Amino acid sequence: MPIARSKTIAYYIYHLVRIEDIVTNTLIEGKTQLFFSSDYLLNFPVITTGNEIKRDDLIEFSKMLDIAHLKKYAADVFAGTNEIIHNMSFKDSKTKVSAERKANLLTTKTVSDDENAFWLVDYWCKKTYAGLLFMPLSRHHKPCTTVAPCWHVSTWFQMLK
Numbered sequence: 001m002p003i004a005r006s007k008t009i010a011y012y013i014y015h016l017v018r019i020e021d022i023v024t025n026t027l028i029e030g031k032t033q034l035f036f037s038s039d040y041l042l043n044f045p046v047i048t049t050g051n052e053i054k055r056d057d058l059i060e061f062s063k064m065l066d067i068a069h070l071k072k073y074a075a076d077v078f079a080g081t082n083e084i085i086h087n088m089s090f091k092d093s094k095t096k097v098s099a100e101r102k103a104n105l106l107t108t109k110t111v112s113d114d115e116n117a118f119w120l121v122d123y124w125c126k127k128t129y130a131g132l133l134f135m136p137l138s139r140h141h142k143p144c145t146t147v148a149p150c151w152h153v154s155t156w157f158q159m160l161k
Contacts, residue, residue, distance in 0.1 A: 045064045048111060097129075
């Protein structure tokens with residue numbers, strides 16, 4: 001399953017879904033990530049975005065992922081994000097991430113303090129809610145822009161079969 005730069009499809013799905021869960025629930029909604037509000041925590045080897053995982057360890061990490069649980073987790077996160085998008089007002093979309101939500105993000109330890117990951121905290125926290133939703137996570141939902149190819153994660157799951 002290796003793809004570009006020795007990463008796997010399973011890793012990419014895990015990584016993108018963790019980012020979406022962290023951003024939408026912790027930073028936009030100010031609530032517990034779905035990852036922690038169910039049994040997902042017990043089914044994945046790490047709680048972070050996975051940015052800190054070294055290339056040599058990605059294949060082993062991917063083998064540890066429970067694909068059925070990953071698929072359910074992804075579907076649940078996407079449903080939650082779609083609900084957030086549907087219910088967000090234009091005024092709310094201009095809201096910047098508060099210092100309180102940034103501090104809460106840090107307490108969750110879901111972004112590693114490794115230099116390959118920690119930069120995400122400042123990157124995310126400088127954005128408005130709309131800015132967060134227009135990051136790559138917005139390409140997980142249909143319709144998406146025609147500027148870049150739209151790879152819905154469900155397509156990736158088809159590739160795992």
